[in-house]
Amino acid sequence: MDFTYPPEILAFQREVRAFIQDHWDDEVMDVRREGMAQLVDTPKRREFMKAMAAQGWLGMSWPTEYGGGGMDGMYEYVLNEELAAVGAPYIGKGVGIVGKTLIRHGSEELKQEFLPQILNAEIEFAIGYTEPNAGSDLAALSMRAVRDEENGGWRLTGQKRFTTSAHFAEWYWLIARTDPDAGSKHKGTTLFLLPMDQDGIQVTNMPTLGDERVNEVFLDDVFVPDRYVVGEVGKGFYYVSEALDFERFTLFTVSAYVKRYEVFRDWVRTAEVDGRPLRDDPRARQVVARLATAVEVAKVHTLRTIAKAAAGEVPNIEAAMFKLWTCQLGQQVSDAMLELAGPTGVLRRGSPDAPVDGRFEHALRYTVVDTVGAGTNEVQRNIIARRGLGLPVNNGV
Template identity: 40%
Template sequence: MEFKFTAEEEKFRVELREFLTKELPDGWTGGGEEEGDDWDFELEMRKKLADKGWLTMAWPEEYGGSGASHMMQLVFAEEMAYQRAPGRDQFGTKMLAPTLMIHGTEEQKREYLPPIARGEVQWCQGYSEPESGSDLASLQTRAVEDGDDFVVNGTKIWTSNAHHADHVMVLTRTDPDAPKHRGISFLLADMKQPGVEVRPIINMANNHSFNMVVFDDVRVPKRNLVGELNRGWYVGATLLDFERSGVEYSAGTKRTLEELIQFCKDNSRNGRRLIDDPKISRKLADLTVKTEISRLISYQIAWMQSAGLVPNKESSMGKSFGTELQQAVARAGMEILGLYGQLEPDSKHSPLQGRIEQSYMMSVSATIAAGTSEIQRNIIATRGLGLPR
């Protein structure tokens, strides 16, 4: 079977590539492994993408979209990831928005979706806590009803882009006596209000993306409850399905792999090109095949979304396969580059601008964030294969 995009989709891909060639600086290879390395440029690109209607192409028109196909949106996501281009608030466009379209009220959709489509806001995700990571349902951040509001107290951690965010989607415990999956509610909160404190966390790649967020008597209007009270676990799980899906895994990996292959063609060791070493060439060929597999899993997920389906086990398949592939490519790159691969981007001797070193360290957490590979395999086993718990 041969998979092809439509003529319209291919035309859009060319248009997007031309736009990025024009807008990105000459010689652009990416601003780093984390979003927000240059926040002003991030926001500038976001506004330009929004003005073209590309951030939310597949959304309904009444919420700021253009009613385009999900495959068209996939083309956009794939090219943006491959070019390592800034401008997307994936927390808003990829995660919150489709969740609101399923679980949100009409008032919530009309309040929160258009600003995302216009590129005016940044969202972050308040899920993990210092004592609640993989066992997310054990979270202890409390929301207590007080008149027309909830009063939120607690701490979230590993909150990416919280230092830039305007709003946060936060899971809170609203019934401490209920079974842990049943006493959780999903709230939308303003990050700029009194009582919200953001503390930076610098990761081992020396990047600032993560943060700890402390809520101290933060008031959230009851109208910002998404879904039913104490049934927020199911809203949060829907969001995770959208978070785990995406062509970004394969597209970003493909770019890194292509750069590594070209490096092996251009450089020699002991009088022989690296690419002519059969161990290296076989490794790169195997990773190329796996990258295409990851890509096709993402295409299947996009097709499911176009059919109005919420990918579940498929998202877990794509996430586990894609993130483990990221680690495999980074590890292969470090092995091929040798000691030079350990040099940081600011070293004049670092090959590939230190990207392999950065990828190697950043990919350590890839199989942990958004649910560990073990959790993904449990989902695939129980919900996909029907195996007992």
């Protein structure tokens, strides 16, 4: 298999790099955010996304009939990797989760309303899946959507948590239980879109170990008209499962992990421990070599996922393998740095003796966010075991 980029992809990569340099802003590009630049919202960030939209880079792999570029998914992959490498926000939820799901399952009315706004970077979404008692087991969700026949819609009541972007997003993409008597917890759930600024929605800050803001969102009798039901009533879990496959490789890139590894490798080259060069330590050299190999494996996992998506298929197993491997890689790099650095490795940013200004202490805390978003590591292992290896599944689980 040839892992080199074809000439047209290399040309696009150079174009993206030139664009980044032309639009460089320290407020927008910050590698210390460890690939989570999409969790912040500033006027400059919105301007940067608008500039990308003007290039036609949002929705490049969407069908042309919906305003997309009809291009190979490799272009989106290269774009995201280059953005992640400099800590810039990338195409994310609107293009990779909401847009692709609407194209596959949404009504024409929803497509006409939302797809142009996504392509023009005019809208931000929050994703409402996780609940206090429905995290790894999303099918256990309890948020209720009760039919309102008189007004032609649904009334939603319940709580979501760990919702990123809810404090600045314009629209909420969330799943609720519409039929508690469906017989299976995977059935009887429905996917909705609703504006975040309406009465009955309360957003509360939930700080994380990685210093990023996520949110709890409380809904109290919030009305959603039928036109904002995504797909068929009762099939929400299946749509969300598919959307998560797209999320796992549109919000989690390899570049952020590669850059973290390169910073660690370069530190090993120059650091001293107990007065001796760390690069001469056999244990340190072994760790660097092992992680270098893991980085290359992560790149191949990504390419397999992109190839599946580019072929018009849902990269279910491939995305789970990619997400699991890269999240573990991020933890392994941070663990290795702190282990080799010794006591000074746990010093935080701004501490005079902190190696690499405390980046790896921060990165280790950040990996908690990585291992939860888009499904925990345990969820990824279950997907691989059941759908990839064909291991038995208990009915009703």
